[in-house]
Amino acid sequence: MDLGIRGRRALVCAASKGLGRACAMALAQEGVALTITARTAEALERTAAEIRAATGVAVTTVAGDIASAEGRAAALAACPDPDILVNNAGGPPPGDFRDWDREHWQRALDANMLTPILLMRAVIDRMIARRFGRIVNITSAAVLSPIPRLGLSNGARTGLTGFVAGLSRQVARHNVTINNLLPGAFLTDRLRSNAADEAKASGRAVEAVIAERAEAGPAGRVGDPAEFGAACAFLCGAQAGYIVGHNLLIDGGATHATFA
Ligand code: NAP
Numbered sequence: 001m002d003l004g005i006r007g008r009r010a011l012v013c014a015a016s017k018g019l020g021r022a023c024a025m026a027l028a029q030e031g032v033a034l035t036i037t038a039r040t041a042e043a044l045e046r047t048a049a050e051i052r053a054a055t056g057v058a059v060t061t062v063a064g065d066i067a068s069a070e071g072r073a074a075a076l077a078a079c080p081d082p083d084i085l086v087n088n089a090g091g092p093p094p095g096d097f098r099d100w101d102r103e104h105w106q107r108a109l110d111a112n113m114l115t116p117i118l119l120m121r122a123v124i125d126r127m128i129a130r131r132f133g134r135i136v137n138i139t140s141a142a143v144l145s146p147i148p149r150l151g152l153s154n155g156a157r158t159g160l161t162g163f164v165a166g167l168s169r170q171v172a173r174h175n176v177t178i179n180n181l182l183p184g185a186f187l188t189d190r191l192r193s194n195a196a197d198e199a200k201a202s203g204r205a206v207e208a209v210i211a212e213r214a215e216a217g218p219a220g221r222v223g224d225p226a227e228f229g230a231a232c233a234f235l236c237g238a239q240a241g242y243i244v245g246h247n248l249l250i251d252g253g254a255t256h257a258t259f260a
Pocket of ligand 1: 013014015016017018019020037038039040041043064065066067071088089090091092111138139140141183184185186187188189190191
């Protein structure tokens with residue numbers, strides 16, 4: 001299926017690794033020119049080179065913290081007028097809510113709620129003017145089914161979700177769509193490092209923790225980031241203009257719900 005976005009421009013945030021990288025790669029495979037960001041320049045350049053080699057599209061890199069005002073300004077200076085915006089950043093740390101003061105909350109809100117909102121605000125009017133825009137926010141399955149130790153993530157991402165539910169309906173008539181993708185367990189560095197913490201605490205091997213997590217879900221495996229990227233590209237496609245304000249859960253059936 002040709003998604004009809006060849007020649008479009010995308011800004012994909014936090015995209016040197018994991019789910020962001022997979023979204024960038026899937027868009028590049030559709031012929032979309034990319035601007036990708038991450039904090040660590042070396043890994044970012046490596047990913048950009050891999051995407052160029054695999055797809056031949058133009059890839060611009062912006063090294064910086066997308067949760068900071070400077071990082072966002074640099075990303076927007078490199079790509080001021082994207083047709084497609086994929087919002088992503090690292091997730092907040094786990095812990096006990098008693099340990100989180102205002103600073104912890106502010107960091108979580110900056111990365112996982114306010115940064116996507118400010119980036120949407122910066123690009124959406126030009127999307128409306130050209131009558132094409134696709135925005136995808138990477139959130140988490142925890143928005144639907146909260147993970148108690150990830151309270152900072154549960155709170156910040158649910159705030160973003162509520163805002164998007166309203167905004168997506170204000171812009172849909174201009175062929176600008178905003179949807180959220182909710183990952184369950186995908187095999188990325190973040191999943192590996194969470195598994196490493198758990199392995200250390202329980203005296204097991206990292207592979208055993210990941211295998212246990214995989215086995216626990218209905219699909220009997222963890223997700224491949226490429227599967228996530230493909231869903232993102234579809235939501236960014238020309239044909240997806242009537243898909244508005246959705247929260248698409250991609251978790252191999254792990255969240256037990258009749259509707260999700
Ligand atoms: P990952 O494998 O650790 O990759 C994170 C990517 O984001 C890296 O490229 C990282 O590069 C970049 N990044 C992180 N913070 C950034 C910042 N402030 N500014 C710019 N770039 C930043 O993580 P992932 O598994 O793909 O997760 C992506 C998002 O999905 C996270 O918010 C995570 O909490 C959420 N999520 C993931 C899963 C899962 O199973 N993987 C499940 C639920 C939710 P640098 O470190 O160099 O900046």
